[in-house]
Amino acid sequence: xxxxxxxxxxxxxxxxxxxxxxxxxxxxxxxxxxxxxxxxxxxxxxxxxxxxxxxxxxxxxxxxxxxxxxxxxxxxxxxxxxxxxxxxxxxxxxxxxxxxxxxxxxxxxxxxxxxxxxxxxxxxxxxxxxxxxxxxxxxxxxxxxxxxxxxxxxxxxxxxxxxxxxxxxxxxxxxxxxxxxxxxxxxxxxxxxxxxxxxxx
Numbered sequence: 001x002x003x004x005x006x007x008x009x010x011x012x013x014x015x016x017x018x019x020x021x022x023x024x025x026x027x028x029x030x031x032x033x034x035x036x037x038x039x040x041x042x043x044x045x046x047x048x049x050x051x052x053x054x055x056x057x058x059x060x061x062x063x064x065x066x067x068x069x070x071x072x073x074x075x076x077x078x079x080x081x082x083x084x085x086x087x088x089x090x091x092x093x094x095x096x097x098x099x100x101x102x103x104x105x106x107x108x109x110x111x112x113x114x115x116x117x118x119x120x121x122x123x124x125x126x127x128x129x130x131x132x133x134x135x136x137x138x139x140x141x142x143x144x145x146x147x148x149x150x151x152x153x154x155x156x157x158x159x160x161x162x163x164x165x166x167x168x169x170x171x172x173x174x175x176x177x178x179x180x181x182x183x184x185x186x187x188x189x190x191x192x193x194x195x196x197x198x199x200x201x
Contacts (some may be wrong), residue, residue: 002026002199003038005065007055009081010044015075017060022192023197037065040201044185046079046145049105050093052085063099069100073176075201076100079148083172087150092099097168100177103169106170113164118147122138123170125160125182131173132159142170142182149181 002019004012006028017196019026027037043065045052046166056062068074085096090105097105098191106119125140134140140160149168152158157190159171161177184191 001038002040002042004028004042004044005034005035005061005082007045007052008031009047009048009052009055010079011183011185012044015042015044015079017200018185018195019199022196024195024200025099030059030061032060034138035061035068038068038074040198041065041068041076042156042198043076043078043082043085043127045079045083045085047081047089048092049081049084049097049148050095052081053093053097056085056098065098069098069135069177075176075198077198078177078179080181080183083146084150085134085173086177086179090148094149096150101150101152101157101172101174101179102154103150103157103172105148105150106149108164111165113165118145118173119164120145122187123162123164123182125162126169127160128158129156129173131159132201133173133178133194134171138193141187142180142184142190144170144182145164146181150179
């Protein structure tokens with residue numbers, strides 16, 4: 001069973017609907033016991049980094065999430081803010097992240113070519129390494145909405161990149177941990193393929 005973590009910061013119903021469409025089963029929960037029994041976990045998220053970490057702390061979820069991620073090593077997928085929370089820190093607020101990825105979250109800087117921030121809409125994703133979530137040989141476009149992006153300290157951890165006036169990391173993968181900056185639940189057939197692959201991990 002997939003548990004979609006409800007910490008007050010995500011498009012949780014859209015994700016659950018996409019899982020159902022892909023043939024999987026999921027529950028939405030903020031309960032420690034249900035997360036403890038999860039076979040897979042999705043951490044969604046839209047909003048601010050500090051708020052997200054505050055919510056995880058308030059709900060008492062950090063210990064059980066660390067247990068599932070780092071000791072039991074079940075497949076965990078972070079989406080948008082959920083991905084950013086898996087890094088060590090963010091320029092948005094003064095909170096530490098979960099620290100599962102050797103990476104940090106930073107704000108898009110002003111640019112001379114009038115690219116708007118947040119980066120919003122469809123964009124291409126280039127796959128950087130072989131992985132079970134996205135094929136190296138396929139073309140992908142996903143839907144993005146974000147003002148912050150992730151910088152990784154290790155090149156080998158990068159799953160995918162995307163260009164929006166600059167190249168940025170749109171996905172990371174380290175063993176059982178996956179994070180994507182885009183929204184598969186808003187990305188039609190491309191998102192459906194990703195969720196189906198995640199179900200089959």
